[in-house]
Amino acid sequence: MSAKPRVVVVGGGIAGLSAAFRLQQAGCETVVLESGPPELVGGRMATVDVRGFAVNRAATILIHSYRELIRLIAAAGLAGEVVPGNDLFGLVRGGRVDRVRLGSRRQLATGGLLTSFPLGDIAKLLRDYRRVRPLLTPHDMSPMAAADFESVHQYATRRGLRPETLEYLLDPLVSGLCLGEPEEVSAAMPFVFLDVILFGGGFFTSKEGVGFLPKGLARQLTVEHHAQVTSVEERGEEVAVSWHRPGEAEHLETAAACVLAVPPPQVPQLYGQLTAEQREFLDDAPYARSIHVAFGLDRPTAERAMLVQASRVEHPDLCAFVLEHNFSPQRVPEGTGLVMTHLRGAWSDRNWELGDDKVVDHVLAGVRRMGILPELERHTTMTHIWRVSPCLIGRRPGDYRAIARFAAGFDPRGRVQLAGGDILGHSTTNSSVASGERAARNLVARLRTEGTLTPERR
Numbered sequence: 001m002s003a004k005p006r007v008v009v010v011g012g013g014i015a016g017l018s019a020a021f022r023l024q025q026a027g028c029e030t031v032v033l034e035s036g037p038p039e040l041v042g043g044r045m046a047t048v049d050v051r052g053f054a055v056n057r058a059a060t061i062l063i064h065s066y067r068e069l070i071r072l073i074a075a076a077g078l079a080g081e082v083v084p085g086n087d088l089f090g091l092v093r094g095g096r097v098d099r100v101r102l103g104s105r106r107q108l109a110t111g112g113l114l115t116s117f118p119l120g121d122i123a124k125l126l127r128d129y130r131r132v133r134p135l136l137t138p139h140d141m142s143p144m145a146a147a148d149f150e151s152v153h154q155y156a157t158r159r160g161l162r163p164e165t166l167e168y169l170l171d172p173l174v175s176g177l178c179l180g181e182p183e184e185v186s187a188a189m190p191f192v193f194l195d196v197i198l199f200g201g202g203f204f205t206s207k208e209g210v211g212f213l214p215k216g217l218a219r220q221l222t223v224e225h226h227a228q229v230t231s232v233e234e235r236g237e238e239v240a241v242s243w244h245r246p247g248e249a250e251h252l253e254t255a256a257a258c259v260l261a262v263p264p265p266q267v268p269q270l271y272g273q274l275t276a277e278q279r280e281f282l283d284d285a286p287y288a289r290s291i292h293v294a295f296g297l298d299r300p301t302a303e304r305a306m307l308v309q310a311s312r313v314e315h316p317d318l319c320a321f322v323l324e325h326n327f328s329p330q331r332v333p334e335g336t337g338l339v340m341t342h343l344r345g346a347w348s349d350r351n352w353e354l355g356d357d358k359v360v361d362h363v364l365a366g367v368r369r370m371g372i373l374p375e376l377e378r379h380t381t382m383t384h385i386w387r388v389s390p391c392l393i394g395r396r397p398g399d400y401r402a403i404a405r406f407a408a409g410f411d412p413r414g415r416v417q418l419a420g421g422d423i424l425g426h427s428t429t430n431s432s433v434a435s436g437e438r439a440a441r442n443l444v445a446r447l448r449t450e451g452t453l454t455p456e457r458r
């Protein structure tokens with residue numbers, strides 16, 4: 001057997017790192033080309049140090065039902081870094097926070113939150129959830145095409161749900177998953193959120209923030225930083241990848257295969273060998289943008305929930321608060337607090353250019369108006385603003401049919417494979433891990449078939 005086949009992975013987010021890790025395990029030589037700096041390895045799963053606080057750039061919540069991600073943590077020898085998370089969830093309603101524990105279905109059923117909605121509505125939602133549950137797969141949501149014909153708002157009307165169920169249950173589920181609105185988003189999306197958050201079996205974290213995983217994988221891989229890929233081309237038996245780094249001559253890599261693990265709209269810009277329909281599908285990925293603000297506090301909050309969500313009835317723009325110190329006390333320096341505040345995608349779009357001070361003022365006015373988290377106003381020692389684009393996918397009615405067509409048309413035996421939960425699934429770290437692993441499996445099968453990679457030892 002000759003030297004190990006070389007595989008180039010474009011993008012050092014969790015999808016690309018998962019693919020590279022699994023390819024390396026299977027015997028390939030891999031290099032990850034990442035346009036960002038080392039401190040942002042992991043992309044939307046990065047955690048950075050801001051004045052002593054480990055601040056997550058985007059993803060924060062890791063859930064026990066994330067099977068692929070949990071297996072990856074174990075395979076990478078990082079299980080020792082995981083700490084259990086608190087599972088108290090809060091919903092703002094009329095100036096107070098209703099709370100429920102999400103660790104088990106029994107707690108959810110008896111905890112007061114769901115029972116505060118009309119029983120008939122909850123029964124209908126649970127019946128519909130049971131029907132679509134087999135269609136929910138983390139990396140490829142094509143099966144959901146069968147149940148994708150209306151928006152959340154249309155679904156609520158058709159099922160005769162009360163307005164309070166739409167506004168206080170479905171709306172927070174939608175904004176929590178994609179920062180979107182019930183009128184725009186497919187009725188399938190709240191069921192995804194019900195599945196991963198409400199029925200996910202609780203949460204876990206690391207004292208380093210979620211970035212412990214991408215950082216831990218990157219330590220075991222070859223990652224080129226500040227490496228901006230400009231083109232990927234299949235040329236017969238190999239793939240040519242061009243990239244540049246400021247101040248250096250253009251680099252050209254040739255490899256046996258490539259994983260493209262960048263957000264969907266960036267794929268056609270790098271990879272020209274797509275059909276017009278594939279290009280259109282990737283270009284049209286329905287992304288929200290997000291401006292979110294981290295508040296470092298000189299004390300923990302009186303609020304004990306780790307995640308508090310707000311309906312648009314309570315506030316038109318502010319939709320979620322992640323209280324990191326409540327996730328696990330080890331997440332923050334002793335005696336302090338760390339709160340991530342999230343604004344809806346429509347607000348972020350309208351205010352993308354707004355100055356940092358004005359964004360912070362808007363959030364503070366919002367918590368004051370809702371009567372929650374007074375510590376943000378009185379005990380803040382640090383604020384950090386993230387502007388993330390592309391941010392989260394909000395599937396519209398009909399999108400799952402487009403996913404099914406795209407998935408059916410993409411060759412799993414090609415030398416170039418795509419990875420990223422945003423392509424066929426939803427924006428979660430677990431979907432991205434699952435998609436990266438699937439890309440790796442496809443390439444390993446291809447390289448073994450053509451004899452460039454040693455068959456698996458039994």
Ligand SMILES: Cc1cc2nc3c(=O)[nH]c(=O)nc-3n(C[C@H](O)[C@H](O)[C@H](O)COP(=O)(O)OP(=O)(O)OC[C@H]3O[C@@H](n4cnc5c(N)ncnc54)[C@H](O)[C@@H]3O)c2cc1C
Pocket residue numbers: 010011012013014015016033034035036042043044045057058059060061062227228229230261262263266270290292388390391392419420421422426427428429430432
């Ligand atoms: C505000 C917010 C909150 C979220 N909360 C959660 C949560 O609580 N739990 C959860 O599970 N998920 C959450 N998510 C979703 C999760 O963060 C993402 O779905 C996941 O991290 C995406 O990983 P990825 O590798 O597919 O993409 P990315 O992380 O975007 O990685 C793509 C990488 O490619 C690089 N790249 C792009 N172009 C090039 C190029 N030309 N050359 C080289 N490199 C390039 C980028 O720099 C980036 O690092 C959240 C997302 C956001 C935005």
